[in-house]
Amino acid sequence: MRFEVLREDGTARLGLIKLTDKREIRTPSIISENFSNDPAIKIYNLASYPHITYLKNYFESITSQDRSNYPDDLPNQFLDDKNLQDQTAEVYVLPYVNRYLGDYRRLSLMLTKTRDSIPPDSALFLQAVASPENVSILVYHGVDLFDYVYEKIAALRGVYLTTDGEYRLKNINNQKIFEPQRPRIFEHLAEFPCNCPACKDKTPADLDDKSIRDIIDFLYMHNCYALNAEIKKVRYLIEEENITEYVDKQCRSSPWITALYRVIDRDFLSRKVPLFRRSYLYANTSDSFNRIEIKNFNDRVMERYQKPDLDNLLILPCSARKPYSLSPSHRTIIDAVLPFRKYLHEVILTSPLGIVPRELELIYPASAYDIPVTGEWTHEEVEWGRDCLKRFLDKNKYKKIIAHVEGPYKDICKSVEDELGLSFSYTCEDGVTGDKSLKNLRDIMSEIDTDKKITNNERKFFVIRSMLSYQFGRRMADEILLDNGGDLNLRIRGKYPNMVAFIGSKQFLKINMAYRSVDLTINAVENVKKVKGDIFPGDYTVSIEDFVPLGDVFNVGVIDADEQIRPNDLVLFEGKKAIGVGRARISGWEMVEARKGSAINVKSVKEIP
Numbered sequence: 038m039r040f041e042v043l044r045e046d047g048t049a050r051l052g053l054i055k056l057t058d059k060r061e062i063r064t065p066s067i068i069s070e071n072f073s074n075d076p077a078i079k080i081y082n083l084a085s086y087p088h089i090t091y092l093k094n095y096f097e098s099i100t101s102q103d104r105s106n107y108p109d110d111l112p113n114q115f116l117d118d119k120n121l122q123d124q125t126a127e128v129y130v131l132p133y134v135n136r137y138l139g140d141y142r143r144l145s146l147m148l149t150k151t152r153d154s155i156p157p158d159s160a161l162f163l164q165a166v167a168s169p170e171n172v173s174i175l176v177y178h179g180v181d182l183f184d185y186v187y188e189k190i191a192a193l194r195g196v197y198l199t200t201d202g203e204y205r206l207k208n209i210n211n212q213k214i215f216e217p218q219r220p221r222i223f224e225h226l227a228e229f230p231c232n233c234p235a236c237k238d239k240t241p242a243d244l245d246d247k248s249i250r251d252i253i254d255f256l257y258m259h260n261c262y263a264l265n266a267e268i269k270k271v272r273y274l275i276e277e278e279n280i281t282e283y284v285d286k287q288c289r290s291s292p293w294i295t296a297l298y299r300v301i302d303r304d305f306l307s308r309k310v311p312l313f314r315r316s317y318l319y320a321n322t323s324d325s326f327n328r329i330e331i332k333n334f335n336d337r338v339m340e341r342y343q344k345p346d347l348d349n350l351l352i353l354p355c356s357a358r359k360p361y362s363l364s365p366s367h368r369t370i371i372d373a374v375l376p377f378r379k380y381l382h383e384v385i386l387t388s389p390l391g392i393v394p395r396e397l398e399l400i401y402p403a404s405a406y407d408i409p410v411t412g413e414w415t416h417e418e419v420e421w422g423r424d425c426l427k428r429f430l431d432k433n434k435y436k437k438i439i440a441h442v443e444g445p446y447k448d449i450c451k452s453v454e455d456e457l458g459l460s461f462s463y464t465c466e467d468g469v470t471g472d473k474s475l476k477n478l479r480d481i482m483s484e485i486d487t488d489k490k491i492t493n494n495e496r497k498f499f500v501i502r503s504m505l506s507y508q509f510g511r512r513m514a515d516e517i518l519l520d521n522g523g524d525l526n527l528r529i530r531g532k533y534p535n536m537v538a539f540i541g542s543k544q545f546l547k548i549n550m551a552y553r554s555v556d557l558t559i560n561a562v563e564n565v566k567k568v569k570g571d572i573f574p575g576d577y578t579v580s581i582e583d584f585v586p587l588g589d590v591f592n593v594g595v596i597d598a599d600e601q602i603r604p605n606d607l608v609l610f611e612g613k614k615a616i617g618v619g620r621a622r623i624s625g626w627e628m629v630e631a632r633k634g635s636a637i638n639v640k641s642v643k644e645i646p
């Protein structure tokens with residue numbers, strides 16, 4: 038038996054279990070009891086603490102611990118156990134976790150610590166816990182395998198499980214069984230809210246003359262179908278890189294599951310969450326402000342981004358259509374200032390990203406996010422916007438600041454203006470594209486400083502440099518673009534945003550609008566090699582064994598990798614026989630720790646003779 042991770046979407050993973058009898062199970066999945074009878078399966082039971090377990094052989098010392106010593110924080114001893122780290126089990130079992138249902142802090146901590154303590158290419162099996170309502174958030178905590186035990190227990194309790202919560206049939210009321218959450222009672226119900234084979238053609242009234250045994254069988258069957266349907270959906274959403282949006286929505290079914298979503302360890306998330314995705318980021322709830330992608334965007338704007346050498350700043354509001362500059366409102370504004378655009382640096386004030394410099398409007402998530410726009414900002418949105426603008430203007434200095442904004446955007450600008458002792462010019466009077474507003478904007482152009490300017494070609498080059506700095510850090514961006522001490526002479530072609538850069542007739546890099554990032558060709562990799570000698574070590578680089586990879590670099594062939602690498606990052610790799618570029622499938626630290634599965638999807642490779 039063998040388990041490997043096929044792909045990740047943040048902390049959730051799609052995996053594959055290959056059994057000795059050739060059967061394959063795609064994970065996350067439910068596995069039946071006889072799964073563990075497969076003679077080739079090596080399963081180590083993890084002790085949960087405090088716990089009751091019949092598996093006394095492996096964690097003897099811990100099983101004997103007294104429950105009265107139950108600490109406030111979870112102990113690390115069993116999770117950091119050196120013996121555990123040395124094991125090479127394919128599946129780790131965390132048994133009897135059902136006692137922690139409802140106790141979101143302990144449950145979250147236990148799951149993330151366990152996931153961090155076992156090899157990344159092993160599966161985590163959680164027993165007796167998964168329900169249709171909570172399984173997505175458990176997958177989001179890095180769990181791969183579940184069973185139907187909770188469904189069985191629920192049936193015995195007379196409980197009908199749905200993704201929206203638990204309902205007790207009025208026919209059964211077994212109060213003796215421990216209940217993590219009190220189910221609502223199904224009464225006077227005309228039909229079941231489900232179309233599974235168990236519920237189809239059946240109404241609650243049909244159960245009235247059935248025996249308790251029959252009712253339990255019916256409930257168990259429905260509960261299993263409901264869990265299975267939810268797991269199928271979760272697998273699909275991981276594939277679509279949309280699991281976070283789903284969990285953000287699904288967790289609202291009950292307060293403790295929402296809490297379980299909120300308390301997940303940020304360090305755990307930040308080590309795995311991709312910073313480029315093919316899917317949209319929906320910031321529909323206030324919890325979205327805590328998304329790793331959003332904090333990261335702001336961090337990189339503050340740390341990796343350098344503004345162009347211009348003296349005038351034009352602050353604009355965001356637009357619904359992305360990229361902003363192709364939206365009707367931005368096109369109208371750009372047209373109005375076109376003759377003066379070479380003197381202007383443009384930034385966009387937006388929720389929840391804060392400040393988006395024009396040069397970064399194509400980068401994920403700036404060109405791939407959406408929020409419910411009602412014209413009113415919540416208190417958190419205003420505070421976050423204020424904080425971002427303030428920090429941006431603290432760092433980046435201008436002689437003239439024009440704020441072509443209104444409503445909450447203007448309130449934010451005014452408050453930052455006062456706080457920093459600056460003086461903004463406001464030009465909006467009748468909407469951002471109103472005739473008076475545009476006239477005000479044109480009029481104020483006579484007051485701007487025209488010492489410094491940027492040509493159209495310089496602007497295109499600057500967009501590419503800014504995107505590379507955002508993606509790879511400033512040092513690597515320099516190494517990609519450097520030529521004999523100066524900048525490479527790139528020819529940039531293509532209609533914005535689909536730009537392609539050439540050196541002579543050779544393609545060098547291009548904007549990838551699927552991942553909202555920059556793709557490098559082998560020519561760019563060779564340039565880095567020429568500039569800095571060895572490619573590895575370096576930012577977003579991987580050192581591989583002596584082979585020429587075809588299709589994928591597998592984890593077993595990775596010698597070392599930069600820790601900054603996250604899934605979907607473009608990475609440069611180098612071995613004695615080949616250099617190349619590809620898209621990371623997993624985080625850099627996982628490439629080093631894992632022994633199975635794919636590390637990099639190779640885009641371009643060059644053999645070293």
Ligand SMILES: [Zn+2]
Binds near residue numbers: 229232234263
């Ligand atoms: Zn059903």
